[in-house]
Amino acid sequence: MSSTWTLPDDLDLPTRPDFFPAPGEALPQHWSKCFGCGDDQPSGMAMTFIAEEGIEVSGRLTVANRYQGGPGVIHGGILSVAFDETQGMACMLLGVPVVTGHLEIDFAKPIPLGSVLEFRARMDGMTGRKLYTSAEARIVEGPTAGDDVVATSRGLFLTIKPEHFTPMKDFVDGEATSPFGSSTL
Numbered sequence: 001m002s003s004t005w006t007l008p009d010d011l012d013l014p015t016r017p018d019f020f021p022a023p024g025e026a027l028p029q030h031w032s033k034c035f036g037c038g039d040d041q042p043s044g045m046a047m048t049f050i051a052e053e054g055i056e057v058s059g060r061l062t063v064a065n066r067y068q069g070g071p072g073v074i075h076g077g078i079l080s081v082a083f084d085e086t087q088g089m090a091c092m093l094l095g096v097p098v099v100t101g102h103l104e105i106d107f108a109k110p111i112p113l114g115s116v117l118e119f120r121a122r123m124d125g126m127t128g129r130k131l132y133t134s135a136e137a138r139i140v141e142g143p144t145a146g147d148d149v150v151a152t153s154r155g156l157f158l159t160i161k162p163e164h165f166t167p168m169k170d171f172v173d174g175e176a177t178s179p180f181g182s183s184t185l
């Protein structure tokens with residue numbers, strides 16, 4: 001794998017806040033219409049997330065047939081969504097909304113349709129509004145399941161004010177059942 005990603009020297013590492021779910025507990029979706037995690041998005045990926053020890057979270061994705069890219073394998077864009085989502089969830093530790101500024105992926109091994117992937121993401125540090133995150137994926141169920149890392153990701157997230165989305169409110173498809181950032185954390 002290769003990456004040009006370098007972390008700044010002056011990062012602070014947040015400690016796990018009291019409001020964050022205990023290790024093993026589920027994390028709430030951040031927005032019901034989200035393609036990655038929303039329960040009001042029929043065409044979405046319906047990912048689920050769990051709080052892990054420290055400042056780590058994990059997420060699961062079953063690779064549906066409709067996620068096919070090359071013959072029999074996951075589309076790289078779908079894998080990127082899953083990383084984006086999992087690393088964004090790791091930023092929930094701060095309790096404020098974030099958006100992705102930069103995301104980069106290394107695709108290490110082919111991932112067959114029908115696999116169940118586990119993603120693990122963490123915040124590597126923050127400075128000002130910038131949150132640096134990283135993650136890796138393994139196949140936990142399926143014909144090629146094992147301990148090998150099949151893809152890795154690094155992402156920069158920026159904290160935003162809720163008003164960030166105000167100019168977009170007329171473009172929401174249908175009635176929103178939960179406003180962005182209204183998670184119960």
Ligand SMILES: CCCCCCCCCCCCCCCC(=O)SCCNC(=O)CCNC(=O)[C@H](O)C(C)(C)COP(=O)(O)OP(=O)(O)OC[C@H]1O[C@@H](n2cnc3c(N)ncnc32)[C@H](O)[C@@H]1OP(=O)(O)O
Nearest residue numbers: 030084085088089092095096097098099100101102158181
């Ligand atoms: C009550 C509790 C609720 C909790 C609830 C939590 C929910 C939490 C879960 C969310 C989970 C979401 C998972 C899916 C997340 C998406 O998929 S979000 C969708 C994709 N992303 C977008 O749409 C973002 C589009 N881009 C933008 O809106 C703007 O470019 C941004 C990212 C807000 C930044 O703009 P800005 O605020 O004007 O900031 P700007 O001054 O340009 O930059 C600030 C700093 O960041 C740096 N920067 C900005 N962009 C970049 C970049 N691409 N590369 C490197 N550096 C950059 C700048 O250089 C600058 O650095 P410094 O000078 O401070 O050192």
